[in-house]
Amino acid sequence: MSIWPYLLIAPTVLGSAYLLLYPLVRNLVISVQHFRLGELIRGGATFVGLDNYREALADPVFWAVVRRTLLFTVVNVVLIMVLSTLVALLLSALGKWLRLLVMGCLVLTWATPIIAATTVFQWLFQSRLGVVNWVLVQLGFEQFQDYTWFANGSSTFGILVALIVWQSVPFAALSLYSAMTTVPSELYESAKIDGAGSWRLFTSITFPILRPMFGLILSLEVIWVFKSFVQIWAISQGGPGDATTTLPVYAFQIAQSLNKYDLGAAVSMITVLLLVVVLLAYFRQMFKQEAEL
Amino acid sequence: MKWRRIPLTASALLVCVVAVFPVYWMVLTAFKPTKDIQAPTPTFWPTTVSFDHFATAVRASGFWLFWRNSLVVSLGGVLLALAVALLAAFAVARMRWKGRRAFILMVFVAQMTPWEALLIPMYVIARDTDMLDKLSMLTLIYFMITLPFTIVTLRGFLGAIPVDLEEAALVDGCTRFQAFRRIVFPLLAPGLMSTSLFGFITAWNEFAFANLLIIKNRDDRTLPVWLSSFSNTFGTDWGATMAASTLFMVPVLLVFLALQGRVTSGITAGAVKG
Numbered sequence: 390m391s392i393w394p395y396l397l398i399a400p401t402v403l404g405s406a407y408l409l410l411y412p413l414v415r416n417l418v419i420s421v422q423h424f425r426l427g428e429l430i431r432g433g434a435t436f437v438g439l440d441n442y443r444e445a446l447a448d449p450v451f452w453a454v455v456r457r458t459l460l461f462t463v464v465n466v467v468l469i470m471v472l473s474t475l476v477a478l479l480l481s482a483l484g485k486w487l488r489l490l491v492m493g494c495l496v497l498t499w500a501t502p503i504i505a506a507t508t509v510f511q512w513l514f515q516s517r518l519g520v521v522n523w524v525l526v527q528l529g530f531e532q533f534q535d536y537t538w539f540a541n542g543s544s545t546f547g548i549l550v551a552l553i554v555w556q557s558v559p560f561a562a563l564s565l566y567s568a569m570t571t572v573p574s575e576l577y578e579s580a581k582i583d584g585a586g587s588w589r590l591f592t593s594i595t596f597p598i599l600r601p602m603f604g605l606i607l608s609l610e611v612i613w614v615f616k617s618f619v620q621i622w623a624i625s626q627g628g629p630g631d632a633t634t635t636l637p638v639y640a641f642q643i644a645q646s647l648n649k650y651d652l653g654a655a656v657s658m659i660t661v662l663l664l665v666v667v668l669l670a671y672f673r674q675m676f677k678q679e680a681e682l
Numbered sequence: 683m684k685w686r687r688i689p690l691t692a693s694a695l696l697v698c699v700v701a702v703f704p705v706y707w708m709v710l711t712a713f714k715p716t717k718d719i720q721a722p723t724p725t726f727w728p729t730t731v732s733f734d735h736f737a738t739a740v741r742a743s744g745f746w747l748f749w750r751n752s753l754v755v756s757l758g759g760v761l762l763a764l765a766v767a768l769l770a771a772f773a774v775a776r777m778r779w780k781g782r783r784a785f786i787l788m789v790f791v792a793q794m795t796p797w798e799a800l801l802i803p804m805y806v807i808a809r810d811t812d813m814l815d816k817l818s819m820l821t822l823i824y825f826m827i828t829l830p831f832t833i834v835t836l837r838g839f840l841g842a843i844p845v846d847l848e849e850a851a852l853v854d855g856c857t858r859f860q861a862f863r864r865i866v867f868p869l870l871a872p873g874l875m876s877t878s879l880f881g882f883i884t885a886w887n888e889f890a891f892a893n894l895l896i897i898k899n900r901d902d903r904t905l906p907v908w909l910s911s912f913s914n915t916f917g918t919d920w921g922a923t924m925a926a927s928t929l930f931m932v933p934v935l936l937v938f939l940a941l942q943g944r945v946t947s948g949i950t951a952g953a954v955k956g
Contacts, residue, residue, distance in 0.1 A: 394782070397770060397772060397777075400766040416799070419802065419803060494701040498701040504889055509708045513704060640799070641802075654802050657801075
């Protein structure tokens with residue numbers, strides 16, 4: 390028994406303790422304190438028990454945000470899963486050159502930095518010179534002449550969904566496709582001889598064999614979409630009104646704009662708790678996959 | 683059978699167009715002369731190429747400063763993570779010790795940290811320790827964000843290198859450190875390279891912490907934060923905004939090109955989106 394392995398992991402453990410565990414604990418502590426601007430500057434915060442949680446949970450705005458976050462997550466994740474499955478199936482049906490072309494295009498999307506994508510989407514949907522409005526008007530939808538997408542709650546919500554789906558499909562599709570290549574082709578051939586159509590091939594062979602992979606991607610996407618913050622903050626900061634305020638944005642808003650750090654921390658803790666539920670499902674899938682730990 | 687390929691090819695092309703169009707439109711707008719951008723009917727092909735917008739973007743106040751800040755913070759965080767992760771990955775992949783399983787589990791959990799939920803305590807901690815408006819705080823955070831992923835992938839690369847090679851070197855009279863430096867390290871270099879490039883992308887793109895922790899000292903901002911406030915810098919000059927976005931994307935694209943094999947083989951660890 391040597392001391393070496395412990396020395397080797399010491400920097401990792403120390404770093405995580407200070408930069409990960411400590412912030413998490415600090416968040417928990419702030420969430421049970423009275424911690425506003427005064428306490429931030431002067432210190433000396435007092436403990437108030439679960440008051441912040443009570444205040445957050447009693448606020449109808451909080452529940453509206455929770456409902457909106459769930460809607461946002463469900464709409465995004467369903468679209469991402471359906472579209473990336475279709476794209477993955479498409480990739481496996483294509484010939485070599487066309488497949489490489491599509492994969493190249495997907496990688497380009499995947500490589501686009503979030504902030505570059507948010508500026509581009511604002512430009513695409515710009516009211517007067519944006520190309521989307523021009524195309525819609527050309528197609529005969531005259532009402533889109535100079536339409537201001539970002540002044541309307543639902544259209545901003547829609548653009549954010551389009552942006553997140555556009556950014557998320559490449560990763561999911563490429564992962565599903567590379568999993569599909571591991572399914573032995575003999576299975577498909579014998580099923581085809583038995584007269585199975587493409588839908589039958591997918592439901593009886595591809596999906597059952599790749600169920601763990603689908604589960605893994607599904608839980609990753611749920612986590613990523615649920616906690617997405619940058620896209621929303623960069624495009625709408627949760628607005629107009631609170632049409633695009635999801636839980637992470639809400640927590641940040643009440644902490645930063647209203648200086649209610651205590652309430653923001655409580656909402657963050659609730660967000661983390663909700664995420665942990667999904668994470669547990671994710672880790673169950675992952676450790677089934679990773680036989681040797 | 684030929685006619686059956688038509689819908690397939692058509693959907694393949696549709697996927698390509700949807701995937702590429704926003705990026706294409708960004709680059710195209712960046713190269714368009716202003717009068718073409720403001721024309722009532724947009725052109726979808728490059729007719730006249732103009733570099734004016736790139737000149738505007740590069741000459742914008744602080745551009746090179748923010749570029750340098752981003753580079754320093756990303757490289758600093760990634761190199762730190764690489765050094766620390768290499769030690770930990772070696773302990774995990776090459777040694778047997780009590781608590782190893784628990785440690786690996788901790789790394790996997792750390793990889794899924796919802797950083798978006800830790801913005802408030804980070805702000806309070808940075809304020810308390812006088813680290814607000816300091817690039818070193820960002821470097822530390824980027825180190826922590828990339829560290830778990832770096833350990834997981836380096837452990838994978840190390841595990842793929844046969845232990846026999848090292849043992850042979852030890853038999854031939856190398857010390858453990860020499861065996862690592864002469865045998866393992868050269869074999870590990872490609873893995874180190876691709877791991878650090880993924881970490882670099884994550885740090886280069888990071889917005890939430892940079893936006894929160896650099897407030898008063900505007901010279902210490904990073905590119906993503908500057909770019910997100912383009913309407914303050916460029917107003918309604920969309921050409922310059924798109925030129926700046928293009929310049930911001932170029933390093934990331936180069937990294938992806940360098941890594942294309944590994945990217946398409948599907949690294950499921952979720953490295954890029956973090």
